[in-house]
Amino acid sequence: MERPAGVAPPWEYASAPESTDVVRLEDRYGLFIGGEFVEPKSGRWFPTISPSTEETLAEVAEADPADVARAADAARDALPGWRGLAPAERAKYVFRIARQLQDRAREFAVLETMNGGKPIKESRDVDIPLAAAHFFYYAGWADKLEYAFPGRGAPRAVGVAGQIIPWNFPLLMAAWKLAPALAAGNTAVLKPAETTPLTALFLAQVTQEAELPPGVVNIVTGAGETGAALVDADVDKIAFTGSTEVGKIIRRSTAGTGKRLTLELGGKAANIVFEDAPLDQAVEGVVNGIFFNQGHVCCAGSRLLVQEPVFDALLGKLKDRLQTLRVGDPLDKNTDVGAINSRAQLDKIAELVESGVEEGAEIYQPECVLPERGFWFRPTLFTGVSQSHRIAREEIFGPVLSILTFRTVDEAIEKANNTPYGLSAGVWTEKGSRILHMAQRLRAGVVWANTFNRFDPTSPFGGFKESGFGREGGLHGLEPYLAFDGGGDGGDR
Amino acid sequence: MVARATAVDAVGLEGRAAALATRSIKRDAKIWGLELAIRCMDLTTLEGTDTTGKIVAMCAKAVRPDPMRPDVPSVAAVCLYPQLVPVAVEQLRGTGVAVASVAGGFPSGLGPLDARLQEIRDVAAAGADEVDIVLNRSLFLGGRYAEAFEELVAAREAAVSTRLKVILETGELGSYDRVRQASMLSMAAGADFIKTSTGKIGVNATLPTALCMMEAARDFHDQAGRKVGIKVAGGVRRAKQSLQYLVLVHETLGPDWMTPERFRIGASSLLNDVLMQLEKERTGHYSGPDYFTID
Numbered sequence: 001m002e003r004p005a006g007v008a009p010p011w012e013y014a015s016a017p018e019s020t021d022v023v024r025l026e027d028r029y030g031l032f033i034g035g036e037f038v039e040p041k042s043g044r045w046f047p048t049i050s051p052s053t054e055e056t057l058a059e060v061a062e063a064d065p066a067d068v069a070r071a072a073d074a075a076r077d078a079l080p081g082w083r084g085l086a087p088a089e090r091a092k093y094v095f096r097i098a099r100q101l102q103d104r105a106r107e108f109a110v111l112e113t114m115n116g117g118k119p120i121k122e123s124r125d126v127d128i129p130l131a132a133a134h135f136f137y138y139a140g141w142a143d144k145l146e147y148a149f150p151g152r153g154a155p156r157a158v159g160v161a162g163q164i165i166p167w168n169f170p171l172l173m174a175a176w177k178l179a180p181a182l183a184a185g186n187t188a189v190l191k192p193a194e195t196t197p198l199t200a201l202f203l204a205q206v207t208q209e210a211e212l213p214p215g216v217v218n219i220v221t222g223a224g225e226t227g228a229a230l231v232d233a234d235v236d237k238i239a240f241t242g243s244t245e246v247g248k249i250i251r252r253s254t255a256g257t258g259k260r261l262t263l264e265l266g267g268k269a270a271n272i273v274f275e276d277a278p279l280d281q282a283v284e285g286v287v288n289g290i291f292f293n294q295g296h297v298c299c300a301g302s303r304l305l306v307q308e309p310v311f312d313a314l315l316g317k318l319k320d321r322l323q324t325l326r327v328g329d330p331l332d333k334n335t336d337v338g339a340i341n342s343r344a345q346l347d348k349i350a351e352l353v354e355s356g357v358e359e360g361a362e363i364y365q366p367e368c369v370l371p372e373r374g375f376w377f378r379p380t381l382f383t384g385v386s387q388s389h390r391i392a393r394e395e396i397f398g399p400v401l402s403i404l405t406f407r408t409v410d411e412a413i414e415k416a417n418n419t420p421y422g423l424s425a426g427v428w429t430e431k432g433s434r435i436l437h438m439a440q441r442l443r444a445g446v447v448w449a450n451t452f453n454r455f456d457p458t459s460p461f462g463g464f465k466e467s468g469f470g471r472e473g474g475l476h477g478l479e480p481y482l483a484f485d486g487g488g489d490g491g492d493r
Numbered sequence: 494m495v496a497r498a499t500a501v502d503a504v505g506l507e508g509r510a511a512a513l514a515t516r517s518i519k520r521d522a523k524i525w526g527l528e529l530a531i532r533c534m535d536l537t538t539l540e541g542t543d544t545t546g547k548i549v550a551m552c553a554k555a556v557r558p559d560p561m562r563p564d565v566p567s568v569a570a571v572c573l574y575p576q577l578v579p580v581a582v583e584q585l586r587g588t589g590v591a592v593a594s595v596a597g598g599f600p601s602g603l604g605p606l607d608a609r610l611q612e613i614r615d616v617a618a619a620g621a622d623e624v625d626i627v628l629n630r631s632l633f634l635g636g637r638y639a640e641a642f643e644e645l646v647a648a649r650e651a652a653v654s655t656r657l658k659v660i661l662e663t664g665e666l667g668s669y670d671r672v673r674q675a676s677m678l679s680m681a682a683g684a685d686f687i688k689t690s691t692g693k694i695g696v697n698a699t700l701p702t703a704l705c706m707m708e709a710a711r712d713f714h715d716q717a718g719r720k721v722g723i724k725v726a727g728g729v730r731r732a733k734q735s736l737q738y739l740v741l742v743h744e745t746l747g748p749d750w751m752t753p754e755r756f757r758i759g760a761s762s763l764l765n766d767v768l769m770q771l772e773k774e775r776t777g778h779y780s781g782p783d784y785f786t787i788d
Binding site: 010011012013014015016121125276277278279280281282284285316324333334430450451 | 499500501502504505506508509515516517518519520521522523525526708715739743744748751
């Protein structure tokens, strides 16, 4: 038989969508207060949609200040019981939540992707497993708190924590906030972002199934006004992850109140590639750094600094790699880049990209067909970017990479640090001594070497300068939820 | 070229290979991929016990892998020891299936150079279309790159117009950096294909190793303008593995390499698993191993 020869046709992967049958959505979700879902006193509801189809998934209650106060009261009422529980018993509840997250990982992953637009392979392989890992990690500390901070005196829970989280990693951020708070004996009022409330509400159901005492976790949904009400409510600590702009407002309103505050804000991270770097892996790291979760990542490597001798080679590889990125239906298991989280965010990205073009940077976008409905943005590279361009200064929070060059180590450090932010940085080089040198000089909370966007519950995460203060993850993430007898509480740091 | 070979980060490389291995290949894409895996297969037997009878049977299988399904394509080549080349040449004449022979002191490559080169000339003269030789790891790991390179250049000359596949024996090289260096050295010396393994040691083809070689081939093409093929060999037994390797080719080197001219899988037991998966895709259910011929 004659063997077919010659050049093959393009291999189109047939679509491989994850089934949404596992997810059972209610038409409406009330506020989760005192262990049950209740109607909002505000009487207002708002739709939450899928950004990839623009279909409404459910209606969600909008909490007004009275609703938020009710949630804070429920948390206050639950505090003595939860704080007074034997630590090992408290640990059991937190472990139980962790196991439930694993058991129901598929439901959580599909729901996260439906509501947030991120690729299922990311929610399946990153968001949900990491969220469970955070509960497991902090559950382990619950009965060891007195050994966690030697010399600081006896630890006790701070009280009621008000926690406000963003839309980019809805469940994971809820886990980052709730796990240490609960393990340390605090009760919490959590406000998920208005565009992505569903996995937090599903988590509320999971806490019911775990028989967590009522009022230990309360979830209030709504937009900025609800968040402002939570900041002003009778809580002992505010933990906020979100934009620097809102972070500044929160800092102002908590000043002088004695409320503790931690802020995890924006970033404009530099990914620095030296000429001796493992280039093919650097390309993967750069792609992961900026296109992971459509660039909706506060620590995204949105500025690429390339040493001039490898600029052409790296740029060529990056452009080729962008052509293979699969943009589209986030529920397809082969999708690399999903939907932009909201129309508002899409508009913001488009505006900043336009400014980049106007300021004279050269734009590159791969050819790819975008779905007709939903919010989409092509993976985008900018070359010829200088430090003074807006796209090199402002956080775009989208799949847009600004590429700059440098000549020497000192220049790389200077450019990397020349930003109001300081959340993360990446260094790509084969030279170990240079990695250590860079890590010392870069003003960023996390410095990754020959990798990017790698997370672990045992490792602290947080920023310098306008990227905020306080750390999440590890012991550093436990500390803000504890007060110590015989030592200063710290208060508003 | 060896000294300037780009560094390879093991964690990143393995992460990328693992991520690509989760690509979900379904329906038409799966059927097309499985058929391509057959068309790219070097059906192999490299045993001291190989006889004329064994080769005759394997050649029949190579030409018509599934007697019940004449639409299933033939494999790319059969791969065997030099002494049996004439048998395969006879059996495969006019079928389009190529005859590939190992040579050059396979698998160690440490016999006298003259004898190794003569062996290459001999198999070429006996009618082999392709010759699989080994990189001299003794020279390469000893840092004698120039000598290793010269040996390959001599082998290239001895192989005349036959397709030259250079086996790096990646399981013995110790690091991905070395794999990348050996790839560049072999391609620069004139290899038509670079091949992972002899199949004679414990560690054979792996996804990250193959990816590393593909990245080297991509750079070599960018720098030298010549397209060098990739052959994975040893340990590829399941249809799913063959699809994973094809995904690596597809997303690293692109459609130009999705052809038997530039991609091969050397395997002995893979074929029947691919046939079984093909049958499953077409009929919706699995049959048993007895429904596929063993040759």
